[in-house]
Amino acid sequence: MMKIDPADLSRQDAHALLIGAVLPRPIAFVSTVSEEGINNIAPFSFFTAMSTKPAIVGFGVARKRDGAKKDTLVNIERTKDYVINLVNEELAEAMNQTSGEYPSHVDEFSVAGLTPVKSDLVKSPRVGESPVNMECRLMQILEFGQSPNVASFIIGEVIRVHVQEESWVDGVLKASKVKAIGRLGQDLYCRTGDIFEMKRPRG
């Protein structure tokens, strides 16, 4: 067995190890709006649901290599809201395009050909093409590490969910319709087409 202590690794190597060990990860495709009114969107796979009632979700945003904050974090700190959009197979290419480092005056919806739709309860726009949009209100930001290696974990309450009708069958969101993709290590992804069922044991 290899024995590795992440604290001894460079940031790059620690990242490669973690994303290879924690998988598959769902992708939060996070849309926000800047002070100047420019729409922003980027993917984050350090993402999880944290509580159901209240409905709480969280995702992690690292600093850029030079220690500067990413636009997503800057925008959320200002507006205190954001939308988490689900990434399916159809959105994979557009999602990847938005992960490039664009200057903050660039509208990443336009870059990726995505449609910003006005949200009901938050200032941030949602993605028209995504099968599920979760409007979130910021609750708390946890910070880890020291400059330039700081990571912010953004925790928010889901206050409204939009679900495309094709994905909503008999009162539930159907994974086989949603066709979410997951993130693995390196630059690898998985589809969720190979689904099986297991009933929970009783008692």
Ligand SMILES: Cc1cc2nc3c(=O)[nH]c(=O)nc-3n(C[C@H](O)[C@H](O)[C@H](O)COP(=O)(O)O)c2cc1C
């Ligand atoms: C599939 C995928 C997952 C990603 N996950 C994360 C993540 O969890 N945390 C992070 O800081 N960056 C992550 N990134 C990189 C960001 O998307 C990238 O830094 C982006 O440019 C940030 O955009 P912004 O400056 O507009 O916020 C990921 C990229 C991809 C393609």
